[in-house]
Amino acid sequence: MVAPFVSKRAKIYENTPDEKWNDWRWQLSNRLNSAEEIEKIFPLTESERRALNSSGLFRVDVTPYYISLIDPDDAEDPVRKQIIPRAEELQAFTAMMEDSLAEDRHSPVPGLVHRYPDRVLMLVTTQCASYCRYCTRSRIVGDPGQTFNRAEFEAQIEYIKNTPQIRDVLLSGGDPLVLAPKILEELLTRLREIQHIEIIRIGSRVPVFMPQRITQELCDMLSKFHPLWMNIHVNHPNEISLELTQATDRLTRAGIQLGNQSVLLAGVNDCVHIQRDLVHKLVRARVRPYYLYQCDLVEGAGHFRTPVAKGIEIIEGLRGHTSGYAVPQYIVDGPGGGGKIPLQPNYQISMSDHKILLRNYEGYITTYEEPTEYKIHDAKTCKACQSKRPEVGQTGLTGLLDGDQLFIKPEGFDDLHHRGGSEHRLKDENKWKPLGIGSD
Numbered sequence: 001m002v003a004p005f006v007s008k009r010a011k012i013y014e015n016t017p018d019e020k021w022n023d024w025r026w027q028l029s030n031r032l033n034s035a036e037e038i039e040k041i042f043p044l045t046e047s048e049r050r051a052l053n054s055s056g057l058f059r060v061d062v063t064p065y066y067i068s069l070i071d072p073d074d075a076e077d078p079v080r081k082q083i084i085p086r087a088e089e090l091q092a093f094t095a096m097m098e099d100s101l102a103e104d105r106h107s108p109v110p111g112l113v114h115r116y117p118d119r120v121l122m123l124v125t126t127q128c129a130s131y132c133r134y135c136t137r138s139r140i141v142g143d144p145g146q147t148f149n150r151a152e153f154e155a156q157i158e159y160i161k162n163t164p165q166i167r168d169v170l171l172s173g174g175d176p177l178v179l180a181p182k183i184l185e186e187l188l189t190r191l192r193e194i195q196h197i198e199i200i201r202i203g204s205r206v207p208v209f210m211p212q213r214i215t216q217e218l219c220d221m222l223s224k225f226h227p228l229w230m231n232i233h234v235n236h237p238n239e240i241s242l243e244l245t246q247a248t249d250r251l252t253r254a255g256i257q258l259g260n261q262s263v264l265l266a267g268v269n270d271c272v273h274i275q276r277d278l279v280h281k282l283v284r285a286r287v288r289p290y291y292l293y294q295c296d297l298v299e300g301a302g303h304f305r306t307p308v309a310k311g312i313e314i315i316e317g318l319r320g321h322t323s324g325y326a327v328p329q330y331i332v333d334g335p336g337g338g339g340k341i342p343l344q345p346n347y348q349i350s351m352s353d354h355k356i357l358l359r360n361y362e363g364y365i366t367t368y369e370e371p372t373e374y375k376i377h378d379a380k381t382c383k384a385c386q387s388k389r390p391e392v393g394q395t396g397l398t399g400l401l402d403g404d405q406l407f408i409k410p411e412g413f414d415d416l417h418h419r420g421g422s423e424h425r426l427k428d429e430n431k432w433k434p435l436g437i438g439s440d
């Protein structure tokens, strides 16, 4: 028998009328944010109390719904660790960065991150329903003074309008689903008016923090803007409640494709068995695991970091062992603006000129015989190759495979290897030249 999803309410909310509990406005305005309020739900540890009472802490706010998912008797509860600060959060660590993904450097206008050739990340608000302690954007998130105004929205939309290679717009923040419904609808309307926008995506943790917000009315509004995709953010199976599955049911019935992005967090979900349970519950809720992220090098998140090997071990324990649908892609978001880099266990063992040696998830080693008569794909006669959409500003590795370019070299390479001339110049030797020229 498959265990049913359950609904929970902390003791102090047992007598809260259902109309209030199920109203997202009530959930928002009754959020808990101080040691005194949280202590009415469960006793705080010394470390939590110290963090909550310190100044300069990243914003704390938890909905009554979400705090109810915490086992009040377990100080190590995986939901609790995600949302209640601990003293470790105040500690610096080596390699820590304020804007580890260099988003600000990739912003042509405030709040818009254009990192990849054909898609943009649009930060539409700095507000969330509750605040994750490991937030990658804690440099701006939570601060109502840093949220985006009308003029900035206009500038973001103007940039998208004037940049025809953008075919995919990802709304994030903060959390787009805490925007006033009218503003969200207007934003979506404006984006849909742009001819070259093919898909719109929303990244939101509202279904997890406040599933009450996913009303039929909201789903009806969203369904006017198809094709619309949504990534939610669940890290632990304890977050998959009856309410969350009702919300994902409404969203999927409205035709919205759901994915899940989770972050690998020490002491929360750094375990193959927890991850397996998580992905199984997600697919039951009709949510496709999309990415599992390595924790970013962000201030306050040092105690959540795991070695990268933990992520590889988790994928090793999922791929082949369970439905392909349930296996996320493990991603390290390259510090300094390197973007998303996928990692996985090695399945390729060796190769010869006619065979490739592969191992499966069980360690069974097999050979795949390469074809002896492969007619090489001819880009000169292929219609798709001839009419390909140019990737503005991106030559890089595909440029090596696809074009006339022979190599990419780090900046300073020529100077360093210019023997017989002046002395070697070592400065800048590690910088990659974005456009290696190439045929000497």
Ligand SMILES: *Cc1c(COP(=O)(O)O)cnc(C)c1O
Residues within 6 Å of the ligand: 113, 114, 115, 116, 119, 120, 121, 170, 340
């Ligand atoms: C993650 C991200 C995207 C979307 O990446 P996908 O791999 O397409 O999901 C786009 N822009 C930025 C800046 C991002 O960080």
